[in-house]
Amino acid sequence: MSKILTVSPSPHVTSDQSVQHLMYGVVLSLVPAFLVSLYMFGIGAVIVTAISILSCVVFEMLIQKYIMHTEISIRDGSAIVTGLLLAFNLPSNLPWWMIVLGSLFAIGVGKMAYGGLGCNPFNPALAGRVFLLISFPVHMTTWPLPLQSRIQYLDAVSGPTPLGILKETVRSGATAADALQQIPGHMQLFMGQMGGSLGEISAIALIIGFFWLLYKKIITWHIPVTMIATVFIFTGILWLAEPAKYASPLFHILTGGVMLGAIYMATDLVTSPVTKAGMVIYAVFIGLITVVIRIFGAYPEGVSFAILIMNAFVPLINKYIRPKRFGEEVKNG
Amino acid sequence: MIRTFNKGGVHPHENKISARSGIQGLPVPGSVAIILSQHLGAPAKPVVNRGDEVKTGQIIAKGDGFISSNVHASVSGKVIKIDVADDVSGYKRPAVFIEVSGDEWLDNIIRDGSVDREIKLNGTEIINRISESGIVGLGGATFPSHVKLTIPRGKKVDNLIINGVECEPFLTADHALMLEKGEELMVGVKILMKALNLNKAVIGIENNKPDAIQHLQSLSAQYGGIQIQPLKVKYPQGGEKQLIKAITGREIPSGGLPMDVGALVFNVGSVFSIYEAVQKNKPLFERIVTVTGRSVSKPSNLRVRIGTPVSALIEAAGGLPSDTGKIICGGPMMGKALSNTEIPVVKGTSGILMLPDSESRRHKILPCVRCGKCVDVCPMGLEPYLLMPLSQHDHFDALERAHVMDCIECGSCSYICPARRPLLDYIRLAKANVGKIIRTRRKP
Ligand code: SF4
Ligand code: SF4
Numbered sequence: 001m002s003k004i005l006t007v008s009p010s011p012h013v014t015s016d017q018s019v020q021h022l023m024y025g026v027v028l029s030l031v032p033a034f035l036v037s038l039y040m041f042g043i044g045a046v047i048v049t050a051i052s053i054l055s056c057v058v059f060e061m062l063i064q065k066y067i068m069h070t071e072i073s074i075r076d077g078s079a080i081v082t083g084l085l086l087a088f089n090l091p092s093n094l095p096w097w098m099i100v101l102g103s104l105f106a107i108g109v110g111k112m113a114y115g116g117l118g119c120n121p122f123n124p125a126l127a128g129r130v131f132l133l134i135s136f137p138v139h140m141t142t143w144p145l146p147l148q149s150r151i152q153y154l155d156a157v158s159g160p161t162p163l164g165i166l167k168e169t170v171r172s173g174a175t176a177a178d179a180l181q182q183i184p185g186h187m188q189l190f191m192g193q194m195g196g197s198l199g200e201i202s203a204i205a206l207i208i209g210f211f212w213l214l215y216k217k218i219i220t221w222h223i224p225v226t227m228i229a230t231v232f233i234f235t236g237i238l239w240l241a242e243p244a245k246y247a248s249p250l251f252h253i254l255t256g257g258v259m260l261g262a263i264y265m266a267t268d269l270v271t272s273p274v275t276k277a278g279m280v281i282y283a284v285f286i287g288l289i290t291v292v293i294r295i296f297g298a299y300p301e302g303v304s305f306a307i308l309i310m311n312a313f314v315p316l317i318n319k320y321i322r323p324k325r326f327g328e329e330v331k332n333g
Numbered sequence: 334m335i336r337t338f339n340k341g342g343v344h345p346h347e348n349k350i351s352a353r354s355g356i357q358g359l360p361v362p363g364s365v366a367i368i369l370s371q372h373l374g375a376p377a378k379p380v381v382n383r384g385d386e387v388k389t390g391q392i393i394a395k396g397d398g399f400i401s402s403n404v405h406a407s408v409s410g411k412v413i414k415i416d417v418a419d420d421v422s423g424y425k426r427p428a429v430f431i432e433v434s435g436d437e438w439l440d441n442i443i444r445d446g447s448v449d450r451e452i453k454l455n456g457t458e459i460i461n462r463i464s465e466s467g468i469v470g471l472g473g474a475t476f477p478s479h480v481k482l483t484i485p486r487g488k489k490v491d492n493l494i495i496n497g498v499e500c501e502p503f504l505t506a507d508h509a510l511m512l513e514k515g516e517e518l519m520v521g522v523k524i525l526m527k528a529l530n531l532n533k534a535v536i537g538i539e540n541n542k543p544d545a546i547q548h549l550q551s552l553s554a555q556y557g558g559i560q561i562q563p564l565k566v567k568y569p570q571g572g573e574k575q576l577i578k579a580i581t582g583r584e585i586p587s588g589g590l591p592m593d594v595g596a597l598v599f600n601v602g603s604v605f606s607i608y609e610a611v612q613k614n615k616p617l618f619e620r621i622v623t624v625t626g627r628s629v630s631k632p633s634n635l636r637v638r639i640g641t642p643v644s645a646l647i648e649a650a651g652g653l654p655s656d657t658g659k660i661i662c663g664g665p666m667m668g669k670a671l672s673n674t675e676i677p678v679v680k681g682t683s684g685i686l687m688l689p690d691s692e693s694r695r696h697k698i699l700p701c702v703r704c705g706k707c708v709d710v711c712p713m714g715l716e717p718y719l720l721m722p723l724s725q726h727d728h729f730d731a732l733e734r735a736h737v738m739d740c741i742e743c744g745s746c747s748y749i750c751p752a753r754r755p756l757l758d759y760i761r762l763a764k765a766n767v768g769k770i771i772r773t774r775r776k777p
Contacts, residue, residue: 006659006693007423007670009758011744013345013502013692019699019751076699118700118752274705274718325714325736326340326574327586 017217022269023077025218029209030084030264036192036202037092042150044092045198049084051096055103056083063112070116078117082106085125085264088199089257089304090132091143093156098136102128122311123271126304143195161195162255166247167300175244180251189254200260210263219267222279227262228253230287238295246295257303258290265303271311278321286310335540337565338575341712343745345568345666347541351505351625351632356513358636359649361436365408365640366418367393368428371679372469373476374400376427385412390439390616393429396464402477403467407618407638409437419676421662421669428677431640442615448516449612452524459528459611466610467617471602472496472571473663475681478603482528484592492581492596493534495522495604498564498571500539501664504684506621507601509634511538511545514605518549519556521608525599526558533558535580536601539566568666569743573598575712587739617680622646626687628654637678644674646685658690666744699752707746707756713739717746717756724763729770732763738771740764
C-alpha cells in the first residue's frame with residue numbers, strides 16, 4: 001500500500017457548525033442592529049464599535065502572547081463578539097480611552113483571568129460594561145439622542161433614555177402616564193428611535209437578528225423568549241394593578257436592554273446553562289431581577305446586573321438541572 | 334403515523350449516493366481469509382486442517398460456548414493455512430485461509446432463485462437451523478441470532494421488530510436488500526414470528542427510503558401480521574434502544590436488554606440470511622456490502638463472500654480514488670478506519686466508505702464553550718461535556734455514577750461539538766476502564 005491512510009476512532013464526520021461559525025454567525029446577525037444605530041447615532045456608532053472590537057482583539061492577543069504564553073486564538077472569533085457586544089452596550093459618545101479601558105476589563109478580567117475561552121463564569125462584555133458604569137457613571141448614563149447629531153462623536157446632543165425619564169418622573173412623584181407623554185410612541189420605540197446604548201435601541205433589528213440566529217441554529221428560543229415573556233408578564237401584572245403608577249409591559253420590553261440582553265447577552269454559550277430546562281429557569285430569573293431593579297432599584301435599567309447575577313448561578317443550575325437519562329424513569333405499559 | 338425516538342439525535346448529511354445502484358455479485362476472489370471471531374462472544378474452533386479441501390457452505394469452525402457462532406467456508410478450494418489475520422480494529426485474529434478453486438457448493442444448498450414461501454420447519458428446528466448456519470446480527474453488533482431467539486424462562490417477547498432503518502449516512506445495503514429481496518424478507522419475518530410464536534411484527538424504515546416503504550407495504554397485504562412503520566429520519570434511530578422506543582414507546586432500563594421490555598430486534602440483513610438458511614439451507618457466507626464515497630467512480634452494493642479482501646471491493650467500485658485519505662469499514666458515524674485494504678470482509682461488514690483526505694483529519698480542538706449541544710443530542714441523556722474531563726482525570730467512580738456505561742457510542746456528541754472535542758474517544762476510554770472495574774467487583 002503506497003497510500004498513507006488516516007486511522008482515527010469514529011465518528012468520522014462532524015457537523016458544519018464550528019465555534020468560528022457560531023461566532024461569525026453572531027457577528028453577522030448584528031448587522032441590522034448596527035445599521036439602525038448608524039442611522040440614529042451616525043459616526044459615533046462606527047467609532048465606538050471599531051475601537052471596542054479592535055481593543056478586545058489586541059488585548060486578547062497581547063495577553064496570550066506575553067502573559068499566558070499560549071497559542072493566540074483570536075481566530076475563533078470570540079474576542080470580536082465580545083468587542084462588538086461591549087460596543088452595543090455603550091453610549092455612542094463615550095470617549096475612546098474609556099472604551100479601551102472597558103475592553104481591557106472585559107477581556108483581561110472578564111475572560112483571560114479565568115483561563116480564556118470557555119472558562120469565564122461572567123459574560124465578558126457585560127463585565128466590561130458594568131465596570132465602566134461604576135467607574136464613569138456620568139459618561140455611561142449620558143446617551144446621545146437619536147437622529148440629532150450624526151456627524152458629532154463626543155459632542156453629540158444627549159438626553160435621557162425612556163427608562164431614565166420614567167425613573168425620574170416617578171421619583172419626582174408624578175405618574176408613569178406623565179412620563180410616557182415625554183417618550184416616543186411604541187412604534188418609534190420598536191424601530192429604535194430613542195436614546196440608549198448604541199446597539200440596544202431597535203427591537204425590530206434585534207428581532208431580525210434573533211430569527212437569523214434561530215434559522216442558523218446558533219441559539220435556541222428558550223432564553224430570549226422566556227426572558228422577554230417574564231418581563232412582559234411581571235410588568236403586565238403591575239400595570240394592570242396600577243396603570244397610573246407603572247408603565248405598560250410593551251414599553252418595558254421595547255426599551256432599555258431587554259431585547260439586546262435577552263437575545264445576545266443572556267444567550268452567551270459559555271455563561272448560560274447547558275440544558276433547556278436550565279435555560280428556562282435562568283431566563284425567568286433574569287426577567288424577574290430586571291423588573292425588580294427597574295421598578296424598585298436605584299438604577300433605571302437592570303438587565304446587565306440581572307444577567308451577571310444569574311451568570312453566577314449557572315454552575316448551580318447545571319449541577320441540579322440534569323438531562324433525564326434514557327430509561328431512567330421507566331413507565332412501560 | 335410517522336414515529337421517532339424522542340431524546341437527542343442528529344442529522345448528518347445522508348449521502349446515500351449508492352441508493353440507486355442495485356445489488357451486484359462480486360466475483361469470487363482468488364483466496365479468502367475467514368476470521369473465526371466474526372461474532373460477539375468466543376471465537377469459533379476450527380474443524381478443518383491445513384491441506385483440507387472444502388466446499389462452499391461447508392462448516393469450517395464450530396461455535397465454542399453459549400455466545401458464539403459457527404463459521405462456514407465462503408468458497409471452495411484448499412485450506413492453505415490456519416493463522417492470524419488483521420481484523421477491522423487492527424487486532425490479529427485466528428483465521429482460516431482458503432485458496433479458491435472453482436465454486437463448488439455443498440449439495441444440500443438449494444440454489445434456484447425462486448421464493449420459497451412455505452415454512453416447513455417448526456420453532457425449535459428453525460432456531461437450530463439458524464444456529465447451525467452461523468447467523469449473527471448483520472447490523473454491526475454481530476450478536477448470534479440463535480442466542481437472541483432463545484428466550485430465557487420467565488421472559489416474554491411480544492414485540493418483534495425488524496430494523497430497516499439504516500440511519501448511518503452513505504450506507505445503502507439494507508435499502509437495496511429491501512427493494513430487491515422484499516418477498517424473501519417477508520418470508521424471513523414470518524419465520525421469526527413462527528420461531529417466537531408471535532402473530533405480529535413491525536418493520537421500521539426511515540422516511541428517506543419511500544420506495545422501500547412502499548414496496549414492503551404492498552407486499553405486506555399478502556403476509557398477515559407484518560406492519561411497515563415509517564420513521565422520521567434521525568440518527569441513531571437504528572440503535573436498538575432508540576428503535577424500540579420509536580416503535581413501542583418503551584424504554585429499556587439502564588443496563589437492561591430489549592427482552593426486558595418484551596422486544597427483540599433483527600436487522601433486515603439478518604432476516605434475509607435467516608430466510609436463506611431456513612428455506613434454502615444456505616449458511617451465512619456472503620452478505621451485501623455498500624462500497625461508496627463521494628469520489629468513488631461506481632458507488633455500489635455488492636454481494637460479497639466473507640473473507641474477501643477489502644481491496645477487491647474497492648476495485649469493483651472503480652478503484653481507490655486518488656484523493657482518499659481514510660477508508661472506513663461501516664458508516665461515518667460508527668465505522669472503523671482501516672489501516673490497510675487487505676483486511677477481509679466479515680459478517681458485520683456493512684460498508685466500505687472512502688473519505689477524501691480533506692475530510693479525513695481531525696479538526697483543531699478548542700476549549701469547551703459549554704454550548705450544551707452534546708447534552709442536547711445525546712440519545713441516552715448523558716452529559717458528554719462532563720464525562721470527557723472526568724475521563725481525562727481518571728475519576729472512575731464519578732464516571733460510573735454519571736452512567737458512562739449507558740453510552741451507546743453513537744458518536745452524536747463528537748459529531749455536533751462546535752469546539753471539535755473528541756468526546757467519544759474519552760468516553761470510550763472511560764467505558765473500558767469502568768467496565769473493567771465493574772467486572773472485577775462482580776468476581777468474589
Ligand atoms: S455520550 Fe455516547 S450515547 Fe451520548 S451522544 Fe456521545 S456517543 Fe452517543
Ligand atoms: S458540544 Fe462541545 S463545546 Fe458544547 S458543551 Fe459539549 S463539549 Fe462543550
